[in-house]
């Protein structure tokens with residue numbers, strides 16, 4: 339790409355550092371900014387900068403937060419001895435959206451993935467095990483993605499807490515509510531049969 | 544979307560103002576920034592801000608430029624009486640990439656589009672007509688997209704310059720070089736037959 343302006347080139351180059359944003363898309367976005375009032379780009383630049391420099395992570399669950407202890411952890415109505423272990427912030431948002439969970443979270447910040455150079459010590463695992471050792475936890479729900487990395491991470495944590503008297507579970511995988519069986523992928527369909535639940539319990543949910 | 548941080552929410556909202564960037568994509572991009580060093584976000588914010596506040600448009604052709612008269616317009620080796628009329632900066636970049644054009648450009652900044660509230664006076668048409676009136680132009684090549692808006696814009700300009708002694712043309716539309724006929728869309732294929740060129744001239748290019 340031949341640019342007629344170094345300022346334009348630089349802006350496009352920086353934008354295209356973001357994942358999934360190629361040079362063409364970056365150019366389209368930057369040219370759009372040029373058509374908008376200057377104030378819009380200022381608001382964007384300030385919002386990104388302020389977020390990046392001032393955002394905090396909850397000291398207890400490691401979720402993104404504007405305060406030291408996040409609103410979920412500090413909420414007296416949440417069941418603090420039930421902990422749902424998730425990979426990142428988006429999982430917390432997705433589960434909160436369902437209004438189906440009254441416990442608290444523990445955000446690992448990723449999954450164990452030797453291929454990507456991510457080991458257990460790159461994740462927030464120790465602080466979770468510490469909570470267990472302190473006797474603060476009765477139940478742990480693993481809600482990582484069902485990939486090899488997710489399973490490895492679950493098992494790594496499980497081994498460290500199995501000697502404590504804790505109920506552990508993983509979230510159910512199966513056919514989406516309302517989905518036709520014929521459109522489900524076979525692994526999901528297979529699991530939904532293997533992990534079938536008593537008909538009586540299905541009536542309650 | 545329920546955010547656990549106002550800073551995060553604000554950054555996602557600003558990012559999702561950009562065309563084609565939904566809330567989910569914006570969240571993914573912003574979370575990526577959090578995993579990168581602070582300096583990366585600073586470089587991005589500064590590059591966007593600097594580009595938006597300092598970028599100039601060439602006084603002659605309206606292309607984006609860091610100086611008053613762009614490098615193409617001020618290049619003595621370019622044929623300044625041959626003007627290629629384009630919609631935006633990306634078209635200049637695409638044509639420059641081909642190294643097939645030795646004239647200069649005129650960047651309209653869009654097409655006449657009543658549906659989008661864009662009339663002739665929102666575009667850089669007057670300065671083009673002025674150049675023609677000053678006798679600076681021998682040939683005009685219309686290189687707008689072949690849509691109704693593009694055709695309308697070409698015709699609007701054509702009417703204003705037709706009384707001056709100027710050669711006008713539009714770029715050729717046809718099957719891409721190397722493409723199989725069977726994969727071409729029918730409008731393009733139709734045009735390529737209607738606008739067929741003498742075999743002798745095809746030997747030269």
Ligand SMILES: [Zn+2]
Nearest residue numbers: 396399408411
């Ligand atoms: Zn928390």
Ligand SMILES: [Zn+2]
Nearest residue numbers: 601604613616
């Ligand atoms: Zn110029």
